[in-house]
Amino acid sequence: MAAKTMSIDTLVVGAGQAGIAMSEHLGKIGVPHVVLERARIAERWRTGRWDSLVANGPAWHDRFPNMEFADVDPDGFASKDQVADYFVAYAQKVDAPIRTGVEVKKVVRNAGRQGFTVETSDGTYEANRVVVATGPFQRPLIPAVAPTSEHLTQIHSADYRNPQQLPEGGVLVVGAGSSGVQIADELQRAGRQVYLSVGPHDRPPRGYRGRDFCWWLGVLGEWDAEVMRPGKEHVTIAVSGARGGHTVDFRRLAHQGVTLVGLTKSFDGNVVTFDSDLANNIARGDENYLSLLDAADAYAARNGLDLPDEPQARVIPADPECVTNPVRSLDLVDAGVTSIIWATGYAVDFGWLQVDAFDEKGKPKHQRGVSKEPGVYFLGLPWLSRRGSAFIWGVWHDAKHIADHIATQRNYLAYYDAPYPHAEAPHGESAIDASKLSELNLS
Numbered sequence: 001m002a003a004k005t006m007s008i009d010t011l012v013v014g015a016g017q018a019g020i021a022m023s024e025h026l027g028k029i030g031v032p033h034v035v036l037e038r039a040r041i042a043e044r045w046r047t048g049r050w051d052s053l054v055a056n057g058p059a060w061h062d063r064f065p066n067m068e069f070a071d072v073d074p075d076g077f078a079s080k081d082q083v084a085d086y087f088v089a090y091a092q093k094v095d096a097p098i099r100t101g102v103e104v105k106k107v108v109r110n111a112g113r114q115g116f117t118v119e120t121s122d123g124t125y126e127a128n129r130v131v132v133a134t135g136p137f138q139r140p141l142i143p144a145v146a147p148t149s150e151h152l153t154q155i156h157s158a159d160y161r162n163p164q165q166l167p168e169g170g171v172l173v174v175g176a177g178s179s180g181v182q183i184a185d186e187l188q189r190a191g192r193q194v195y196l197s198v199g200p201h202d203r204p205p206r207g208y209r210g211r212d213f214c215w216w217l218g219v220l221g222e223w224d225a226e227v228m229r230p231g232k233e234h235v236t237i238a239v240s241g242a243r244g245g246h247t248v249d250f251r252r253l254a255h256q257g258v259t260l261v262g263l264t265k266s267f268d269g270n271v272v273t274f275d276s277d278l279a280n281n282i283a284r285g286d287e288n289y290l291s292l293l294d295a296a297d298a299y300a301a302r303n304g305l306d307l308p309d310e311p312q313a314r315v316i317p318a319d320p321e322c323v324t325n326p327v328r329s330l331d332l333v334d335a336g337v338t339s340i341i342w343a344t345g346y347a348v349d350f351g352w353l354q355v356d357a358f359d360e361k362g363k364p365k366h367q368r369g370v371s372k373e374p375g376v377y378f379l380g381l382p383w384l385s386r387r388g389s390a391f392i393w394g395v396w397h398d399a400k401h402i403a404d405h406i407a408t409q410r411n412y413l414a415y416y417d418a419p420y421p422h423a424e425a426p427h428g429e430s431a432i433d434a435s436k437l438s439e440l441n442l443s
C-alpha cells in the first residue's frame with residue numbers, strides 16, 4: 001500500500017505550551033494547521049520533571065492570558081501535573097487540532113515549488129509552513145569534565161525524580177540554577193549528605209513588599225528585556241516555588257546542612273576539584289538580589305505605591321564555614337558520595353530540520369522566531385524575542401507575532417494568485433478571497 005501523504009497549510013511540531021499557543025493564534029485567524037506531538041500534550045511537564053516540582057512562578061502569573069488555573073490558588077504554585085493538566089484543558093478550550101503519538105522525523109524544503117515535505121512516524125505531510133515548537137530544553141547537557149567512575153551513579157537533572165531513586169549515600173549536585181538548588185534542598189531534607197556546586201547566578205527575592213518577584217520583573221520591564229545583558233550568558237537564575245515559595249538563599253541552605261562548593265572544575269579518578277569562586281559567586285548573587293530590592297523601592301517611590309516596608313529583606317546573614325573556608329578538593333568515595341546530579345542545562349536538537357534556517361554554528365537564525373528560511377518559524381526558544389520567551393507567559397505573545405507573520409505571508413500569496421486587477425494590497429483583510437485561500441491551503 002502506498003504511504004499516505006497529507007497536505008496542510010501550517011504544520012506545528014510539538015504540543016507543549018508553545019505548540020498550543022501557536023494553535024490558538026492560528027485558529028483565531030483561520031489558518032488550517034495541525035500540531036504533531038510525538039508523545040502526549042505537555043509531555044515534558046508530565047514526565048520530564050522531578051516528582052515534587054511546582055511552577056517557579058505563582059499561578060496568576062505562570063499561565064496563558066485567556067484562562068486561569070481551575071484548581072490552584074492564584075498566589076499558589078501549580079504542581080507539574082497541574083501545569084500539564086492546564087495545557088490539556090487549554091488545548092480542548094481552543095479546539096487545537098493536535099495529533100499525539102506522531103513524531104516528526106525529517107523536514108526538507110521542496111525543490112522548485114512552495115513548501116516543505118515533512119516525514120513523520122505516521123506518513124508524510126506537505127506543508128506550506130512549519131513552526132518548530134519542540135522546546136527550549138531538548139537535550140540534557142553533561143559537561144565533558146564528568147568522570148567515568150564505576151563507583152558513581154550519574155544522572156542529569158532531567159532524569160532526576162526523587163531521593164529514593166538514588167543509591168544510599170551522599171550526592172554532589174552540580175549547578176545551582178532553579179533545578180540544582182531545588183534538588184539539593186530536597187535531597188538534604190531527605191537526609192542525604194549534599195554538596196552543591198555553585199556557579200554565577202541571579203537570585204531574585206521570592207517576594208518583596210508584598211509582591212512576588214514575577215510582579216516586580218513585570219512592572220520593571222525585565223521580562224521584556226530584548227537581549228541578555230553582556231556577561232550574563234553563563235548566569236543561571238535560582239528561584240523556587242517549592243513549599244509555598246521562598247527566596248533561594250545559599251547561606252540558609254548551608255546552615256541547613258548542604259555543603260556549598262565552587263564551580264566543578266575537574267575530576268581525577270574519584271577526586272573532584274572545585275574552583276575558588278564560591279564566595280565571589282555568592283556575593284554576586286547577593287548584589288543581584290539587592291539590586292532588585294533597590295529597583296523595586298525606586299519604582300514604588302516614583303509611582304507612590306503604598307506597599308509595606310520590608311527592611312529585614314536587606315539583612316544578609318554571615319557567611320557559613322563552607323563559604324569562608326571552602327572545600328577545594330574532595331575524594332568522593334572517601335566522602336561517601338555515591339551519586340552526581342548534573343543540573344547543568346540543556347541544548348537544542350534540530351537534526352531532523354534539514355532546512356537553511358541555521359547560522360554557521362548551527363544555531364537557529366531568526367528574527368522574533370521568523371527564520372531566514374521562508375516558511376520556517378521557531379517558537380519557545382530562550383530569548384526568542386525577550387527574556388520571557390521560553391516561559392509560559394512569554395511564549396503566548398511570541399506565538400501571536402508568528403501567527404501575524406503567517407497571516408501576512410498568506411495575504412501576499414493570495415495576491416499572487418488573485419486574478420489581476422482585482423487583487424488589493426496584501427495587508428488589508430479584503431486582500432483575502434476565501435476561495436483563493438482554500439486553493440492555496442492544500443488542505
Ligand SMILES: Cc1cc2nc3c(=O)[nH]c(=O)nc-3n(C[C@H](O)[C@H](O)[C@H](O)COP(=O)(O)OP(=O)(O)OC[C@H]3O[C@@H](n4cnc5c(N)ncnc54)[C@H](O)[C@@H]3O)c2cc1C
Pocket residue numbers: 013014015016017018019036037038039040041042043044045049054055056057062102103104105133134135136137179352379380381390391392393395
Ligand atoms: C525543570 C524546569 C522547570 C520549569 N519551570 C517553569 C515554570 O515554573 N514556569 C515557566 O514559565 N517555565 C518553566 N520552565 C520553562 C518552560 O516553561 C518549559 O521548559 C516548557 O516545557 C517549555 O515549553 P515548550 O512548549 O516550548 O517546550 P516543551 O514543553 O519541551 O514541548 C515540546 C514538545 O515537542 C515534542 N517534540 C519534540 N520533538 C518532536 C518531534 N520531532 N516530533 C514531534 N514532537 C516533538 C515534545 O515531546 C514536547 O512535548 C521550566 C523548565 C524546566 C526544565
